[in-house]
Amino acid sequence: MATTTEYEALPALERAEPRTGTLVMKFGGTSVADPGKLKDVARRLVDARAAGNRVVAVLSAMGDTTDDLVRLAYEVSPQPKPRELDMLISVGERISCALAAMAIHDLGAEAISLTGSQAGIVTDTVHGRAKIVDVRARRIHEALDQDRIVLVAGFQGVSTDLDITTLGRGGSDTTAVALAAALGAEVCEIYTDVEGVFTADPRLVPEARKLHAVSYEEMLELAASGAKVLQVRSVEVARNHNVKLHVRSTFSQEDGTWVREEDERMLEKALISGVTHTFEETLYRVEGTTPAQLFAALAEAGVNVDTIVQTGPEIVFSAPADDRVAAAGVLDGLGVEWSARDDLGKVSVIGAGMKSHPGVAAKAFETLAGVGIEPAVVTASPIKIACHLRSDEVDKAVAALHRAFELDAPEAERQHA
Amino acid sequence: MATTTEYEALPALERAEPRTGTLVMKFGGTSVADPGKLKDVARRLVDARAAGNRVVAVLSAMGDTTDDLVRLAYEVSPQPKPRELDMLISVGERISCALAAMAIHDLGAEAISLTGSQAGIVTDTVHGRAKIVDVRARRIHEALDQDRIVLVAGFQGVSTDLDITTLGRGGSDTTAVALAAALGAEVCEIYTDVEGVFTADPRLVPEARKLHAVSYEEMLELAASGAKVLQVRSVEVARNHNVKLHVRSTFSQEDGTWVREEDERMLEKALISGVTHTFEETLYRVEGTTPAQLFAALAEAGVNVDTIVQTGPEIVFSAPADDRVAAAGVLDGLGVEWSARDDLGKVSVIGAGMKSHPGVAAKAFETLAGVGIEPAVVTASPIKIACHLRSDEVDKAVAALHRAFELDAPEAERQHA
Numbered sequence: 117m118a119t120t121t122e123y124e125a126l127p128a129l130e131r132a133e134p135r136t137g138t139l140v141m142k143f144g145g146t147s148v149a150d151p152g153k154l155k156d157v158a159r160r161l162v163d164a165r166a167a168g169n170r171v172v173a174v175l176s177a178m179g180d181t182t183d184d185l186v187r188l189a190y191e192v193s194p195q196p197k198p199r200e201l202d203m204l205i206s207v208g209e210r211i212s213c214a215l216a217a218m219a220i221h222d223l224g225a226e227a228i229s230l231t232g233s234q235a236g237i238v239t240d241t242v243h244g245r246a247k248i249v250d251v252r253a254r255r256i257h258e259a260l261d262q263d264r265i266v267l268v269a270g271f272q273g274v275s276t277d278l279d280i281t282t283l284g285r286g287g288s289d290t291t292a293v294a295l296a297a298a299l300g301a302e303v304c305e306i307y308t309d310v311e312g313v314f315t316a317d318p319r320l321v322p323e324a325r326k327l328h329a330v331s332y333e334e335m336l337e338l339a340a341s342g343a344k345v346l347q348v349r350s351v352e353v354a355r356n357h358n359v360k361l362h363v364r365s366t367f368s369q370e371d372g373t374w375v376r377e378e379d380e381r382m383l384e385k386a387l388i389s390g391v392t393h394t395f396e397e398t399l400y401r402v403e404g405t406t407p408a409q410l411f412a413a414l415a416e417a418g419v420n421v422d423t424i425v426q427t428g429p430e431i432v433f434s435a436p437a438d439d440r441v442a443a444a445g446v447l448d449g450l451g452v453e454w455s456a457r458d459d460l461g462k463v464s465v466i467g468a469g470m471k472s473h474p475g476v477a478a479k480a481f482e483t484l485a486g487v488g489i490e491p492a493v494v495t496a497s498p499i500k501i502a503c504h505l506r507s508d509e510v511d512k513a514v515a516a517l518h519r520a521f522e523l524d525a526p527e528a529e530r531q532h533a
Numbered sequence: 534m535a536t537t538t539e540y541e542a543l544p545a546l547e548r549a550e551p552r553t554g555t556l557v558m559k560f561g562g563t564s565v566a567d568p569g570k571l572k573d574v575a576r577r578l579v580d581a582r583a584a585g586n587r588v589v590a591v592l593s594a595m596g597d598t599t600d601d602l603v604r605l606a607y608e609v610s611p612q613p614k615p616r617e618l619d620m621l622i623s624v625g626e627r628i629s630c631a632l633a634a635m636a637i638h639d640l641g642a643e644a645i646s647l648t649g650s651q652a653g654i655v656t657d658t659v660h661g662r663a664k665i666v667d668v669r670a671r672r673i674h675e676a677l678d679q680d681r682i683v684l685v686a687g688f689q690g691v692s693t694d695l696d697i698t699t700l701g702r703g704g705s706d707t708t709a710v711a712l713a714a715a716l717g718a719e720v721c722e723i724y725t726d727v728e729g730v731f732t733a734d735p736r737l738v739p740e741a742r743k744l745h746a747v748s749y750e751e752m753l754e755l756a757a758s759g760a761k762v763l764q765v766r767s768v769e770v771a772r773n774h775n776v777k778l779h780v781r782s783t784f785s786q787e788d789g790t791w792v793r794e795e796d797e798r799m800l801e802k803a804l805i806s807g808v809t810h811t812f813e814e815t816l817y818r819v820e821g822t823t824p825a826q827l828f829a830a831l832a833e834a835g836v837n838v839d840t841i842v843q844t845g846p847e848i849v850f851s852a853p854a855d856d857r858v859a860a861a862g863v864l865d866g867l868g869v870e871w872s873a874r875d876d877l878g879k880v881s882v883i884g885a886g887m888k889s890h891p892g893v894a895a896k897a898f899e900t901l902a903g904v905g906i907e908p909a910v911v912t913a914s915p916i917k918i919a920c921h922l923r924s925d926e927v928d929k930a931v932a933a934l935h936r937a938f939e940l941d942a943p944e945a946e947r948q949h950a
Contacts, residue, residue: 151608200631200646203627207628210620214606214620234695
């Protein structure tokens with residue numbers, strides 16, 4: 117919940133006039149995990165250039181590089197200073213970009229790697245989760261004008277205090293989208309190790325289908341409620357700046373999933389886009405404070421509050437299990453009465469089409485009841501119904517909902533609620 | 534030979550007025566090889582700060598980090614582009630500095646890590662062996678004024694084209710000395726894994742003694758002829774800017790070796806400072822070209838020419854065995870007649886005192902003849918006598934010369950030639 121209201125602070129007027137043929141391509145850590153994969157990415161970039169595009173690539177760190185650096189930091193210090201942690205963990209993306217530039221040269225094309233700072237990614241001063249406040253793309257434009265492929269280190273920028281900052285987990289997606297907006301790119305391609313956005317996690321639901329297109333709003337809800345394919349913030353920036361995203365596989369030439377503005381055609385077809393889930397949620401029940409005081413204190417402590425429900429004196433909220441210690445500290449600090457339940461996951465049904473089809477919620481609850489599941493908490497927005505339920509019931513709930521909404525069938529053939 | 538004429542291009546007038554208590558401390562890769570050692574370095578820096586110094590530390594990359602990165606580059610590309618190689622290999626020192634800053638914070642002191650660029654190390658645009666052309670130390674001064682320990686990533690800078698550059702192997706020494714000059718530091722301490730500069734390599738000569746002090750000129754000759762403890766360029770910069778060096782061990786509190794201006798006292802005492810050696814030299818004999826043409830072509834190809842001798846139409850020169858392929862390419866390209874001898878090493882006797890003692894050369898040759906060694910080539914400068922001889926005779930030659938010049942005895946007790 118908190119996440120979807122944190123819009124990246126890119127100035128709204130900044131989007132450049134579309135420049136035919138500028139393409140931003142972002143590759144995640146699994147796509148550049150070793151020298152062989154890096155060379156494949158280089159080939160893909162050279163092909164895109166040969167097809168007439170002005171190519172800007174945003175790379176993540178190779179494989180587990182960032183995790184290894186974080187582990188090293190904790191071997192040195194129990195609580196690494198955020199400024200220094202950013203200095204440390206920003207090196208992974210630089211390594212990927214420098215290596216990719218070498219590989220591109222070997223293929224006979226010109227390339228240049230740029231750090232976030234050199235690429236003009238200016239952020240605020242919040243280390244570890246900085247927000248992009250400006251993109252000063254002079255060097256990128258110069259390099260593109262010299263017919264070069266430009267490789268930008270993802271996940272990082274330079275703060276207004278001239279320190280190196282990082283954008284938080286998955287921040288390379290945000291780098292790519294912000295660059296696409298600033299450069300007026302036709303499309304921002306997000307290359308990953310899956311083929312696109314699916315109606316559910318294929319590991320849970322073998323019949324899950326790849327979606328051809330989803331709206332920004334649906335993608336936001338999908339990402340916020342468990343789909344790991346895109347970082348929520350990057351989708352927000354894409355929506356705010358109307359950047360078309362194409363989520364696709366590094367390892368094939370197939371089309372993936374388009375993320376774009378909702379139009380009538382999409383709305384007619386996609387009643388439900390997908391079912392997402394998480395396994396580790398903690399649900400808190402709090403009395404004796406106000407929402408304003410409570411959520412200010414939680415935000416201060418960096419707790420990623422997801423769902424919030426209040427119907428009486430009791431405030432109920434959920435947050436990832438990872439934030440358990442931080443949340444407990446805040447609640448004890450406030451001196452409130454509270455309890456927590458740690459055995460929960462969350463299953464969400466998402467679709468822009470449900471706005472105009474009031475029967476969806478009822479059908480979802482019936483479906484869960486039919487397989488003997490009683491959610492602990494239910495919340496809904498115009499395009500999402502979310503149920504907190506026992507972690508060990510998540511698999512069953514996802515499969516039942518996927519079946520009930522006929523997500524395995526092509527969109528045109530579905531019987532709507 | 535070429536090396537001692539490449540003076541770092543720091544403007545001569547740049548040296549700041551001495552500022553009482555500024556101390557530059559440089560730590561090499563073995564001194565920061567793992568988290569435990571990094572914490573020891575942090576403690577040492579905090580102690581220096583507590584003793585009242587304004588502390589600037591220059592760190593190398595941890596252990597084999599740089600070698601590992603270079604290896605990775607060659608896994609991706611047979612001939613990595615120099616600009617991208619610099620982008621890649623400059624990350625190692627950043628990692629060390631960020632981690633050290635974290636460790637210092639844990640000890641209750643304030644610290645800030647700076648990249649070469651952030652520290653204001655401005656270089657020319659020659660990737661892989663850039664020269665420092667300016668030090669713009671505004672951020673360092675600001676941080677020192679805020680009572681912080683400043684950690685500067687060694688071995689790197691930012692070029693006048695705003696690209697990341699590296700200074701070549703051992704470049705962190707040069708970073709440290711250039712900073713000491715620009716900051717007007719009292720002394721530049723070079724911490725390493727040995728206790729100082731020795732009269733010979735203790736692995737070859739167990740009686741070798743640590744030198745208390747040597748002049749810049751002696752240290753230049755020692756470094757250029759095989760002593761690995763300091764990079765030649767850093768000694769040149771120290772001499773040009775009159776920066777006092779103190780080469781000492783990271784793992785003890787003992788005094789090491791001082792490198793400073795030659796004064797009368799030193800000259801009286803130190804007839805011979807030490808005996809150095811290398812094992813792998815190639816000696817070339819060339820006919821049919823001019824020295825000007827030959828050495829321009831070799832320099833162009835990056836061959837590190839050491840000794841040059843010419844007494845007739847034949848030009849004789851030596852270079853490290855590593856440069857064998859490059860040198861052969863140049864010689865074939867010039868279409869000259871040439872031959873090479875690959876079984877040689879070099880032994881040098883160095884001492885500022887020999888300027889005023891003409892018997893030293895004779896004694897050196899007698900000593901070698903006495904143990905049955907006949908050098909292939911002999912060269913001498915006012916403070917050095919160098920003999921190229923068979924690699925398998927190097928050990929014996931070093932031991933004999935060390936004994937003949939009584940380098941195992943305290944300086945005052947020696948019988949001079």
